[in-house]
Amino acid sequence: MRIALTGASGIVGGFVLSAARRAGHDVTVLDRSGGYSLGDAPDLGGHDALIHCAFAHAPGRYRGGEGDNPDGFVTANLDGSIRLFDAAARWGVRRVLFLSSRAVHDGQPEGVSLTDDLPARPTTLYGQVKARAEDHLHSLDLRTTSIRATGIYGPGPRHKWLGLFGDYLAGRQVAPRAGTELHGDDLTRAMLMLLNRDDPPGTVNASDMIVDRHDLLAAVRDATGCPHPLPPRADISAIRVLRCDALAAMGWTPGGWQRLRAEIPAMLADVPADPQRPHR
DSSP states (O other), X not given: OEEEEEOTTSHHHHHHHHHHHHTTOEEEEESGGGTOOTTOOOOOTTOSEEEEOOXXXXXXXXXXXXXXXXXXXXXXXXXXXXXHHHHHHHTTOOEEEEEEEGGGGTTSOTTOOOOTTXXXXXXXXXXXXXXXXXXXXXXXXXXXXEEEXXXXXXXSTTOTTHHHHHHHHHTOOOOOOEEEEEEHHHHHHHHXXXXXXXXXXXXXXXXXXXXXXXXXXXXXXXXXXXXXXXXXXXXXXXXXXXXXXXXXXXXXXXXXXXXXXXXXXXXXXXXXXXTTSOOO
């Protein structure tokens, strides 16, 4: 399959690029080095599928990623996505996967089960942009799926826990926190499964487990022998794990804590050296 991919230089897009090429797909990377930026309507002739992962935001922030420029945030991410989806329709690209976010569920009341087909109810500009892009995509005569993904982890030179691991290993104070997570390879496996379906669902959730920094850094401690105390456990009573029934029905199963623990050494290898870090 010939796939056009945006966001290949990002965390999720990097996982997608590697997985798609390993699976034998011909991937065209749409990025600045090739003359593409969000807001363009590229020539997608000859492509079988589009995977849209690109997103412009303040470094390290998604909710609140607009910083002090909400208008530019909307122009790049909503208007840019709409132009890209319209280009796909115009060029006859019949399959489109859009990396959406669990942020579209943020306004759902307590007690509501976060199912795959739940109507979007965002509370942040980030969630609103994702939800409105979903709506436009689903209005087109294409086989499309919006993937409402949770936080994505995995090894890489810019992985999400670089700073956290570095702070813990150096003995700096770490605040308690917990959230839902999914390995990048588990997400890309779900994406490739969706591309191969003739009747893909319009929206799917993609999540795995709740990860508390206490437990995560306990795994780091066990791998390194670091003597520093762990942060207290966070209050997880309000966290809801997305129901992923549609993907589960296709035979998709994420790796859970076993996979996370197995990746700790590789993620630690990416943490820059810190002169304050104690030697083992």
